[in-house]
Amino acid sequence: MNALRTSVEIEGLTVRALHGVDAMERDVPGEFRLDVRLDYDASEAMRTDDIAAAINYAAAIEIIRSEMSVPSRLLEHAAARVRDALVAAMPQISGGRIRLAKLHPPVSAQLAACAFVLEW
Numbered sequence: 001m002n003a004l005r006t007s008v009e010i011e012g013l014t015v016r017a018l019h020g021v022d023a024m025e026r027d028v029p030g031e032f033r034l035d036v037r038l039d040y041d042a043s044e045a046m047r048t049d050d051i052a053a054a055i056n057y058a059a060a061i062e063i064i065r066s067e068m069s070v071p072s073r074l075l076e077h078a079a080a081r082v083r084d085a086l087v088a089a090m091p092q093i094s095g096g097r098i099r100l101a102k103l104h105p106p107v108s109a110q111l112a113a114c115a116f117v118l119e120w
Contacts, residue, residue: 006042007096008055011035013064014103018071019078022106026071031103033113034064038086039095055090063089075100075116083118095120 013036016029038055045054067085072078079100087093101115 004043005039006046007037007039008042008057008060009035009037010057010061010064013061015065015068017068017078019068019073019075019102020106021073025106026073030105032068033101033103034068034082035097035099035101036060036064036082036086037097038090038093040090040092041094055092060086060090075102075114076118079116079118083120 013034015032015034017032018026018029019032020026020030038060040055042054044050063085064082067082068078070078070081072081079098082098082100083096086096097117097119099115099117101113103113105111105114107114
């Protein structure tokens with residue numbers, strides 16, 4: 001029998017934050033979108049229907065918002081901080097993926113977003 005792969009996904013979390021290389025980006029909040037997948041063994045949660053055995057996505061969202069409120073120059077730095085905080089608070093996380101996108105970045109091109117992806 002194959003082992004189940006289980007995860008919680010937070011899709012399209014939008015936050016305003018002060019991330020960017022340019023001084024203006026650290027003075028005027030920009031809009032960011034996060035898509036997060038947190039891998040963990042959900043077998044006990046599936047069996048017991050007990051939130052204590054699951055990843056609480058509401059708690060994960062608050063951790064993400066808290067880390068995003070700390071200014072960073074680089075998306076890479078902000079995403080790593082989000083990952084580190086989630087793993088520290090939720091040791092049952094065995095892997096995951098964070099896609100952090102800056103919506104409408106200040107570049108001389110017409111585009112929806114630029115993003116950094118961190119998988120572990």
